[in-house]
Amino acid sequence: MPPTALPPIDPELHALEAAVRGRFALERELGRGGMGIVVLARDLSLDRPVAIKLLPEALARQPHLRERFLREARTAAGLSHPNVVPIHAVEAHGDVVFFVMGFVDGETLARRVARGGPLPAAEATRVLRDVAWALAYAHGRGVIHRDVKPDNILLDRGSGRALVTDFGIARVEDAPSSLTLDGHVMGTAQFMSPEQAAGEALDGRSDLYALGAVGFVALTGRPPFEARTVAALLAMQLMQDPPPVASLRPEVPARLAAIVDRCLAKRPDDRFPSAEALAAALDEAGGTPPVVAPQVRNFVRLAQQSTMMLGTMAPLILATAAQSNARAAASLVAIVAALLAVGADLARRARHLILQGFGAGDVVRAFLLEEDARADEVAALYHGESRAQLRRTRTVAAVVAAVGVGLWLLATVAARTAFAVGTWERNALRWGALLPLLVGVIAFVVAMNSSERAERRAGRLAGRLWRSGFTLWFFRLAGWGLDRPRASDVVRPSDARDDAALPDTAVARHPELPRLLRDAGDLARALAEREARIERVLVESGAARDGDAPAGGPTTRAQLVSRRVSLVADLRGSLDDARARRADVVAASENLRIQLARVRAGLASADDLAPDLAELEALVRAGAPPDANA
Incomplete structure (x- = not known):
């Protein structure tokens, strides 16, 4: 929720203000939920912004919850890592129990996804890697988070760095009195590991499951499981397998999707053995993409153009073949000859690649990398406000295209009717019809270039063709009679x-x-x-x-x-x-x-x-x- 000014009458906040008077000046409320109220304050001695999380009075009055909160907050205060929100102080003054932590100028991952939709793959990889590093550091010191979820991951506005908050604090939710406070456990249950849902002993791999669920949300915009009640959610965590990321968002790079799917394995032994291993896998998945040789890249571009040309000419070939006159036969021969010439040139280039030591596998790999790059480009382009702006552009361009084509059709029909009996008038209508047609074609191109679906489908035919066994067959045919040079040569x-x-x-x-x-x-x-x-x-x-x-x-x-x-x-x-x-x-x-x-x-x-x-x-x-x- 957006920051708000301090409520004029709030006994809990007034009690907090009295407890920190002279050290911290409360400025505004940042948010509240079943597990606490977060307030922006200023550290008067160091003149810096801080965030204060206040334990609700109803929980602070219960001795066992109060002691657990203080004990685990002090444990979390011992963590010092670039991706962990630091805790500066943990205090209790009567029923006023709170801790002071660093203020992160940004928003939660939950808010980011709700505002702009699923993250681009590269950004999601970076966020998950930052959190994995934080978890690896904490696990190495015996601290298990137990409540990893998008609401507990903050994205710094200036650096884009992801920081984890509320280490260990979530254990207070075991108290019956907190089960229905502000839907807190409902949100937690969507990210709870099967062993945690079953009440079994936990280790760091439970946090990895939760991080996998966070990655699922970041990449698809929805949690792995959705239900109307906490009991139903917990049952799904125990009994059902989540859908693969690729089934909901096929454009996500295969490595990243496989990493998230592995984190969501039901058995801890089937997940990554540690947060360090997960961070290493994410680092590899988000690293610099393999370089494609210039010769292969050139062949891929020509193959895409040739395939698109074939797809464009196919309807013309069929239409021409359906006619039986001599002119149509001559046109068909010319079209087929042109396509064969294009294919022969492509085969010549494939043969040249073989002589240079490349093969079908290099071309398939280049098409896969091209597909991943296109998916990242589309995800970055059609995101948040950009998506809405491009949608408006597409709508206007589609209307202009429809009007332009309509005027062209109207003028063409008019040129053939009795309303234009003179030759001059007929020719004027025909030539005048070209202007709205030209405008309509240009508008149609603009509309297609503003379409997310068209962007995703661009080159899909060529990609499917050249990622299939056709490539192996084509290179075998192109390399007929050649001995592929050894790698050493x-x-x-x-x-x-x-x-x-x-x-x-x-x-x-x-x-x-x-x-x-x-x-x-x-x-x-x-x-x-x-x-x-x-x-x-x-x-x-x-x-x-x-x-x-x-x-x-x-x-x-x-x-x-x-x-x-x-x-x-x-x-x-x-x-x-x-x-x-x-x-x-x-x-x-x-x-x-x-x-x-x-x-x-x-x-x-x-x-x-x-x-x-x-x-x-x-x-x-x-x-x-x-x-x-x-």
Whole structure:
């Protein structure tokens, strides 16, 4: 709720004001709920804003709740982390029980989602990662939050940093008197782990379940479970599987969706083992996207254009083929010949890619990355106020397009009627009709460019085609008669040198040098072969994240979709890992060869090879990848 001035008559706030007089000046109320009243105040000694949370008097009068609140507030006050709202003081003066914490100038995650809808994937990843770091820090000090939810995650307006508040305080909700206060437990039950709902012993993985539910809200705009009563919510937490994120928002990157789905596993052992592991997974999911080679990127762009051209020309081909006159036959031959020429040019470019060491897997991967990038762009563009503004633009443009096309049709019909008997009048109407038609076409383009649905569907046909087994078939056809160059020939041209080219002084000083270079080459080839196997699996499976779920009941369908998303994400992760390891081996080998060239030229001594030898030796000792089909 928006900040409000202090109520003119509020006994609890007046009692708080009396308790802190001379140290803190109360300014305005920030919010209130069943678990307390939060007030903005100013620390008079340090001249800084703070937030004071006051325990409701009804709870403060119960000794066991009062003592638990104070004990756990003091425990939370011992936490010091950039993503944890700091607690400066914990005090009790009669029935006035409160703690003073840092003031965060921003809004809660709950308010952010309610105001602007689901977060873009990149922003959601950052928020979840910040909270995971905070939980990892707290868990390492024996503090379990027990009430992770969007209302307890604050987003700093200046930095965008996410901060967690109310560590450990939620345990006071065990009291029967608090179960119906302001719907607090209803909100908590939507984010409560199954073991917490069952009253079992908790560890840090309970917080990870709650964070998964928070991620679900951040990405979809709704909680995993919704019911009218607390009892129904708790039963759903215990008995039902949540829907996969991808089933509600397919454009979410597969890795991020799989991370959230894993956090929401019913069994703690099926979740991430720790908040550190979750933070590491989120860090990887939100890292810099893999780089696509310029040659592959160029092919992807041409493939998209060619596919769109085919889709546009298909109706024309069908319409022309339906006619039986000679002119139509000639037009059909010309159109088909043009399309075949485009296909032949695309095949030529695919053949050139093969000669450079790329393959179908590289193209599939590039289309997947392009799809993820497009999803992030659309999510960022059609968000909050921007969505409303673009909707208005689309409406106006659609009206203008309809009017323009209508005027064109009217003028065209008029040119064919008796109202325009003269040739001059008829030609004037025909040419004059072009202006509203042109305006209508331009307005139609503007309307389509302002449509979220059109943006999401743009390139979808090309993406589905080139992410399927068609790509593998196309590259096999384009590469007919070619032997694909070995990875060592493509990425390591200096491997052509044999051991005889090594400087004698280097071999004498480092006898292991020839063996190390051979082992590095073998490792690079093994990694390249692993890449090829994974690429083949991705291509043959379609590497699709969307599409219809298998038949079955809701629970079975959700499990199968979640499992498929997880498997594809694991495959892509393995592919990225193999490529990164091969790049490291290649770079270390080239560094060593550059040093060898300097030794041959007399610019360096054999001793200067030691650091590069050690680096390459460490990579080789890590060993080749497991000999498995992906």
